[in-house]
Amino acid sequence: MTSIIKFRPLSGGMMPAQSALSPPHAYLLELDQFTFLCDCGWNAQFDMAFMHELKAVVHKFRPLSGGMMPAQSALSPPHAYLLELDQFTFLCDCGWNAQFDMAFMHELKAVVHKIDAVLLSYPDMSHLGGLPYAVSQLGLSCPIYATVPIYKMGQMFMYDLYQARFNMEDFQLFSLDEVDKTFEMITQLKYNQTVQLRGKGEGIAITPMPAGHMIGGSLWKIVKEGEEDIIYAVDFNHKKEQHLNGSEIEKIQRPSLLITDAFNASYKQVRRRDRDEKLMTSILQTLRNKGNVLVCVDTAGRVLELAHMIDHLWQIQDSGLIAYSLALLNNMSFNVIEFAKSQIEWMSDKLMRNFEGRRNNPFQFKHLKLCHSIAEVNKVPSPKVVLASMPDLECGFSRDLFLSWCGKPQNNIIITSRTGEGTLAHDLVANGTNRTINLEIKKRVKLSGAELEEHKRVEREKAAAVAKAKKQNNELLIDDESSDEEMDTGGPVKHDIIMKVDAAKENNQSTTFFKTVKAKHMMFPLTEEKVKWDDYGEIIRPEDWMDTVIDPDPIKNPATNGRTNSFEYEDTKDIVEIPTKCISSVQRVQLKAQIHFIDFEGRSDGESIVKVLQQVKPRRLILVRGREDQCLALANQCRQLWAKAQESSGQTQQKVNIYTPKNGETVDATTESYIYQVRLPESLVSRLSFSKGKDGLLAWVDGKISFNQEEIADVQSEDAEEVKKKPAIPTLVPLCEGDISGHPSVFVNELKLSDFKIVLTKSGISSEFAGGVLFCGNGNVALRRHDSGRVTIEGTVCDEYYRVRELLYDQYAIV
Numbered sequence: 165m166t167s168i169i170k171f172r173p174l175s176g177g178m179m180p181a182q183s184a185l186s187p188p189h190a191y192l193l194e195l196d197q198f199t200f201l202c203d204c205g206w207n208a209q210f211d212m213a214f215m216h217e218l219k220a221v222v223h224k225f226r227p228l229s230g231g232m233m234p235a236q237s238a239l240s241p242p243h244a245y246l247l248e249l250d251q252f253t254f255l256c257d258c259g260w261n262a263q264f265d266m267a268f269m270h271e272l273k274a275v276v277h278k279i280d281a282v283l284l285s286y287p288d289m290s291h292l293g294g295l296p297y298a299v300s301q302l303g304l305s306c307p308i309y310a311t312v313p314i315y316k317m318g319q320m321f322m323y324d325l326y327q328a329r330f331n332m333e334d335f336q337l338f339s340l341d342e343v344d345k346t347f348e349m350i351t352q353l354k355y356n357q358t359v360q361l362r363g364k365g366e367g368i369a370i371t372p373m374p375a376g377h378m379i380g381g382s383l384w385k386i387v388k389e390g391e392e393d394i395i396y397a398v399d400f401n402h403k404k405e406q407h408l409n410g411s412e413i414e415k416i417q418r419p420s421l422l423i424t425d426a427f428n429a430s431y432k433q434v435r436r437r438d439r440d441e442k443l444m445t446s447i448l449q450t451l452r453n454k455g456n457v458l459v460c461v462d463t464a465g466r467v468l469e470l471a472h473m474i475d476h477l478w479q480i481q482d483s484g485l486i487a488y489s490l491a492l493l494n495n496m497s498f499n500v501i502e503f504a505k506s507q508i509e510w511m512s513d514k515l516m517r518n519f520e521g522r523r524n525n526p527f528q529f530k531h532l533k534l535c536h537s538i539a540e541v542n543k544v545p546s547p548k549v550v551l552a553s554m555p556d557l558e559c560g561f562s563r564d565l566f567l568s569w570c571g572k573p574q575n576n577i578i579i580t581s582r583t584g585e586g587t588l589a590h591d592l593v594a595n596g597t598n599r600t601i602n603l604e605i606k607k608r609v610k611l612s613g614a615e616l617e618e619h620k621r622v623e624r625e626k627a628a629a630v631a632k633a634k635k636q637n638n639e640l641l642i643d644d645e646s647s648d649e650e651m652d653t654g655g656p657v658k659h660d661i662i663m664k665v666d667a668a669k670e671n672n673q674s675t676t677f678f679k680t681v682k683a684k685h686m687m688f689p690l691t692e693e694k695v696k697w698d699d700y701g702e703i704i705r706p707e708d709w710m711d712t713v714i715d716p717d718p719i720k721n722p723a724t725n726g727r728t729n730s731f732e733y734e735d736t737k738d739i740v741e742i743p744t745k746c747i748s749s750v751q752r753v754q755l756k757a758q759i760h761f762i763d764f765e766g767r768s769d770g771e772s773i774v775k776v777l778q779q780v781k782p783r784r785l786i787l788v789r790g791r792e793d794q795c796l797a798l799a800n801q802c803r804q805l806w807a808k809a810q811e812s813s814g815q816t817q818q819k820v821n822i823y824t825p826k827n828g829e830t831v832d833a834t835t836e837s838y839i840y841q842v843r844l845p846e847s848l849v850s851r852l853s854f855s856k857g858k859d860g861l862l863a864w865v866d867g868k869i870s871f872n873q874e875e876i877a878d879v880q881s882e883d884a885e886e887v888k889k890k891p892a893i894p895t896l897v898p899l900c901e902g903d904i905s906g907h908p909s910v911f912v913n914e915l916k917l918s919d920f921k922i923v924l925t926k927s928g929i930s931s932e933f934a935g936g937v938l939f940c941g942n943g944n945v946a947l948r949r950h951d952s953g954r955v956t957i958e959g960t961v962c963d964e965y966y967r968v969r970e971l972l973y974d975q976y977a978i979v
Contacts, residue, residue, distance in 0.1 A: 171191065171192070171193055172191065172192040173190070173191050173192075174190040174191065174192060175187050175188050175189065175190040175205065176188060176189045176190060176191065176203075176205075186207070187207065188203075188205025188206050188207050189202070189203035189205045190202075190203055190204050190205055191203065199251070223247075223248070223249060223392075223394070223420075223421055223784075223832070223833040223834055224246075224247075224248035224830055224831065224832055224833070224834075225245065225246070225247055225248075225423065225786055225823070225825065225830070225831045225833060226245065226246040226248075226825070226828065226829065226830045226831070227244070227245050227246075227788055227825055227826070227827050227828070227829070228244040228245065228246060228268060228271045228272055228275070228827065228828075229241050229242050229243065229244040229259065229268045229271070229827060230242060230243045230244060230245065230259075230425070230788050230789040230827075231788060231789075231825050231826040231827035231828070231829065232426075232787070232788065232790060232791070232792055232795045232824045232825065232826045233789075233790070233791050233792065233826075234791065234792060235791050235792045235793045236791075237585075237791055239584050239585050240261070240290075240427075240582060240583055240584035240585075241261065241584070241789060242257075242259025242260050242261050242268070242289070242290045242291070242293065242294070243256070243257035243259045243285070243290060243291050243398055243399075243425075243788075243789065244256075244257055244258050244259055244268065244272065244294070245257065245396075245423070245788065246275060246279075247386075247394070247396070247423070249368060249386065249388055249392075249394070250388070251364060252280050252281075252361070252364055252365045252368055253275075253278050253279050253280050253281075254279075254280070254281050254282070254283055254386070255279045255281070255282045255283070255306075256283050256285070256384070256396050256423070257283070257284060257285055257286075257290075257291045257292065257398070258272075258282060258284075258291075258292055258293075258294045258295045258298055259288075259289060259290040259291045259292060259293050259294055260289060260290075260293035260294035260297070261289075261290075261293075261584055262289075262554075262556045262558045262583070262584065262586075262587055263558075263586060264337060268294065269294065269297065269298070269301075269302070271827075271828065272294070272298060272302060273302050276298065276302045276303060276304050277303075279304065279306050280306050280364055280365060281306050281307050281308070281309065281361070281365065281370075282295070282304070282306060282307070282308040282309065283309055283310075283370065283382075283384045283396065284308065284309065284310035284314050284318070284350075284382070285314075285375065285381060285382050285383075285384070285396070285398060285399065286314065286375075286377060286378045286380075286381045286382075286399065286465065287310075287313065287314045287316075287317040287318035287320075287321055287378060287379075287380060287464060287465060288321055288378065288462055288463075288465050289321060289325060291399075292310075292314075292318050292321075292322075293321075293322075293325070295308070295346050296322060296337075296338040296342050296343045296345075296346045297337050297338050299342065299345065299346045299349065300338055300339075300342040300345065300346070301337075301338075305349075307349070307351055308346075308349050308350045308351065309350070309351050309353060309359065309370060309372075310350050310351075310352065310353070310372075310380070310382070311352065311353055311354065311355065311372055311380040311382055311510075312352045312353070312354065312380065312507070312510070313379040313380025313503075313507050313510050314350075314380040314381075314382070315347060315350050315352050315380075316503045316507070317378075317379060317380065317463075317464035317465065317500070317503065318347065319343065319344075319347050320463055320464040320496040320499060320500050320503070321462070321463045321464055321465070322343045322347075323340065323343065323495065323496050324463040324464075324494050324495045324496045324553055324554075324560070325463070325554075325559075326338070326339070326340055326343065327495040328495065328553070328554060328559040328560035328561075329559055330608070331559075331607070331608050332559055332606040332607050332608060332746065333606050333608075333746050333748075334746055353372050354372075355372055355373060355374055355382075355510075356371060356372070356373060357371065357372070358370070358371045359371070367388060367389040368386065368387070368388055368389075369386070369387045370384060370385070370386050370387075371384070371385040371387075372384060372385075373385055373411075373412050373413075373416075374409060374410075374411055374412045375397065375399070375400040375401070375411045375412075375413070376400055376401035376402065376403070376405070376408050376409065376410050376411040376766065377399050377400060377401045377408075377411075377465075377466075377765075377766045377767060378408075378465040378466065378766070379407070379408065379465070379468060379504070379507060379510055379511065380507075380510055381399070381400070381401075381408075381411075383395060383396065383397040383400060383411060383412070383413055383416075384396040384397075385416070392420045392421075393419045393420050393421075394419065394420060394421045394422075394423070395413070395416055395419045395421070395422045395423065395780075395782070396423045397411070397413050397422065397423065397424050398423070398424060398425045398788070398789065399425065399427070399767055400413055400424075400767070400768060401766045401767050401768050402414065402768050402772055402776060403436075403768070403772075404512060405469055405512065405766060406469060406472055406473055406476075406512065406514075406515075407468055407469050407472050407511050407512055407515060407526070408469070408511060408512055408766075409511075409512050409513060411768075413776055413780060414776060414779055414780070416780055417780065417781070417914055418780075418781050418782070418783065419780065419782045419783070420782075420783050420784065421782065421783070421784045421785075421786065421833055422777075422780060422782035422784070422785050422786070423786045423788065424773070424777075424785070424786075424787065424788075425787070425788050425789035425790060426773075426787045426788070426789065426790025426791075426794045426795045426798050426824075427767070427789045427790050427794075428767050428768060428769050428770055428773065429770045429773060429790055429794040429795070429797065429798040430770055430793070430794050430797065431769050431770055432769055432770060432771065433763060433769040434763070439762060439763065439764075440473070442762055443578070443762050444477060444483070446576060446578065446758075446760055446762070447474075447485070447549055447576070447578075448483075448484065448485065450547070450574065450575070450576040450758070451485070451488045451547045451549070453574045454546075454547055454574055455547055455572065455574030455575045455576060456546055456547055456548055456549075456550070456569055456575050456576070457547075457548070457549040457550070457575070457576045457578060458550055458552060458562065458565050458566060458569055458575070458576070458577050458578065459549065459550065459551045459552070459578045459580065460552065460553075460554070460555045460556075460557060460562045460577070460578065460579050460580060460581075460589060461551045461552065461553060461555055461562075461580055461764075462553060462554070462555050462581075463494050463496060463500065463553045463554075464496070464500045464503070466580065466581065466764055466765065466766055467492070467500070467551060467553070468500075468504055468527070469764065469766065470551060470580065470764055471492055471501075471527075471529070471532055471551060472526060472527065474490065474532070474549070474551070475490065475529045475530065475531055475532045478490055478530070478531040478532075479530060479531065486531070488547055488548060488549065489533070489544045489545050489546070489547070489548035489549070490531050490532050490533065490548065490549050491532065491533045491534075491535050491541055491544050491548060491549070491550045491551070492532050492533070492534055492535065492550075492551045493535045493536070493538075493540075493541050493550050493551065493552040493553070493561045493565075494536075494552065494553040494560070494561060495536060495553075495561075497534040497535065497536060498534050498536070501527055501529070501534060504527040505525050505527045505528065508525065508526070511526075532551075535550075538561065538564055538565070541561075541565070550565060552565055555579070555580060555581045555583060555589065556583040556584070556587040556588065556589045556590075557579075557587065557588035557589045557592070558587050558588060558589075563588070566588075567603075567605070567753065569757055570753060570754075570755050570756065570757045571753075571754050571755075571756055571757070572756060572757060573756040573757060573758070574757075575757040575758070576757060576758045576760065577592065577757050577758065577759050577760070578760050578761075578762055579592060579593055579759070579760070579761045579762075580761075580762060580763070580764040580765070581763075581764065581765045582761075582763075582765065588603070592755075592759050593759070593761045596759055597755045597756065597757060597758060597759045598755060598756065599755050600752055600753065600754050600755065601752070601753050601755060602750055602751070602752055602753075603750070603751055603752075603753045604748060604749070604750050605748065605749050605750070605751050606746065606747070606748045607746070607747060608744045608745070608746050608747075609744060609745060609746075609747055610742055610743065610744055611743040611744060611745055615745070616743060619743045620743075770798070773798070774798070774801055774802070774805070777802050777805075778802070778805050778806070778809070779914075781806065781809075782820070783820065783821075784820065784821045784822075784823070784833050785799075785802065785820065785821070785822045785823070786822075786823045786824075786825065786831060786833065787799060787822065787823070787824050788824075788825070792824075795824040796824065799822040799824060802820070802822060803820065803822065806820055809953075821833065841893055842869065842893065842894050842895065842896045843893055843894070843895040843896065844895075844896055845895060845896075845897065845898075847898060848865070848867060848896060848897070848898040851898060852864075852865065853979075855912075855977040855978055855979050856977060857912055857913070857977035862912055862977045862979050863979060864907060864910070864979040865896065866898070866899045866903075866904045867896040867897055867898050867899055868896070868897055868899060869894045869895070869896060869897075870894065870895055870897050871894050871895070909978055909979070910978070910979050911976040911977075911978055912976060912977040912978075912979065913975055913976045913977060914953055915949070915955055915972075915975050915976070916949075917933070917938045917947060917949050917955070920938070920947070920971075920972065920975060921933075921938060923971055923975070924940060924968070924971065927967075927971060929941055929964070929967065929968065929971075936948070936949075940959075940964070940968050941964045941968070942964070944959050944960050944962060944964055944965065945957065945958070945959035945960075945964060945965050945968045946958045946959060947968075947972070955972070957969055957972060
């Protein structure tokens, strides 16, 4: 086993050539999970820089997958990152790609023993696809944290993925039972529910916050002892959608460390209205030309936005779509929609208001038919629109329908998300239609002819072997049960008490001349099972009372594919009971169907990411999952904007560390802690004037630090052998009135003009935006917000001006 050794000088490292210093000795030596402090010296000047290093909170970040990629890369890597906070290690997401690349699993295997907790951001394969394999094969056994929708919808993702792969190949990476075992380890949380970690993670708190993108999507806020706050925010969407609210990342101010991705750094999205019109126009033209539309979607994430929008379009009488058919096809479609119906509180405010007011569930679809097999889709009248999984066209029903429909020019294939290089969907978007491609066709077929007979023969031999072994066990049981009734003419009499065994019989030696005769059953061999009982009576076996006709777990049963009424579909039989085999062949496929890419990923684009980062203003920033040119361009843009904002506000320019690690590269984002504890005497507290702020009460303090020796006491232990001294906590003593020189007023808050507009409306003052300026009332008062966050008010002196200014002051804590 390879040991991991790390060495870090806190003091006493290599000095410049001309240096004449004599630094003290202090070195950190890490051996696997154990850390030594080798010496702890101090110089004659008592330099505090070393002590700040010693007190620092250690942040280390290492991408296992999803690090910065080469400039020309077209990959879409999954998310998996190690975050070390002092001695506690988080695994932020555990995704897997469509090719099930084992290189990432080898990286994870080397560090799985040191992972203390797993944080999941979204329920799709890019964020939790590798979790069942890590638990079942790599031995991952730590707590896993996720929101309730990620728990439920994540199961649907993995069930559908397993069934799609099982239908085309001998899938051995994980089983449905292992998926269940993995999700049983998940601790389900609500938004803004804080969990205080115990044991090794004492002092660390984690909180999920809304991220948009998918139902239950989370930003993770990690706080160390109330000081260091780390934000893990990838794939967020700050915009509101039809079924989801936007992320709350804009509410976070000045985190110590922000981890986000640069996947969309150079990507510009079209307007939502233009995107929706493009989708509707493409669908309507295809249907009117008697063609079918295949929309490639995921299992239980972005499909909810599309399904809700398309079903709503079908309800519009003037749309002309009501005459055509609409279907949702995946192995778990029934369960996905049922779960969506029960999770309205996790969706947008608009859907919640409609549900509470009209009592109509937005996912009680009127036109969308739920299908679970190709046979059911074939029964849906054409022309039709089918939303089918998977989005990358590597497996699942979307691939099957593509092979059936791609040869007809009137059909339409709509791809809704960008996939990684090497997938069929990526090839279609990059190279288009009207060409011939070689495609590997994999499928599971029934055995027939000689193969079926051979399979039956093997099964009969196995059954015979099992029956023979069972018969032998029964005979042994008969011998044991009939031992009390044996007629042995020469053997000793058996008693209820324990007696010494005869030596001759123990050595299998007969003590009589005649052969021992066994007891015979009177009519025929009948084995009576012994009734087992305990203090409460006869022990009941649950399997003896189960109705074998009803499947106890319809979700996991591949025969019903997640349906509870499997008797309605006589054409779909249990594929496990029927002997099958997997075959593979390479075929030339003629592409004639229309190919369209319409972005329904639901992520913030590059321009929005820059604005969010400019508003959040993190002290340190780590960019992941982007090409090298994207990461470096975004980093440079952030540095320029932050420098400009500090210059315009008159602040001292502070350097912001921005890291762009590659896979396997460790980033040391260790921070120094300058927060100290002081005592506030009653004489000081009684003089303070508190103002209500966003997160508590604020007051300005004029005082000086002093140490009161009377408060430093020695505490003697019970055994009187060890004496411990309490740490000396300084006291903040108020200054005399004559020593207080006063201070300018400080306004504490990050106000948005859009929020202040709502305040004005509630107060009966009309307002409107024009060129980024908020004009109030009759236009006599104008409010501007600068890049530094300052808000200026201008206008003529009138009653309206003073009313607006008073409302504006109420939004701040003034100290």
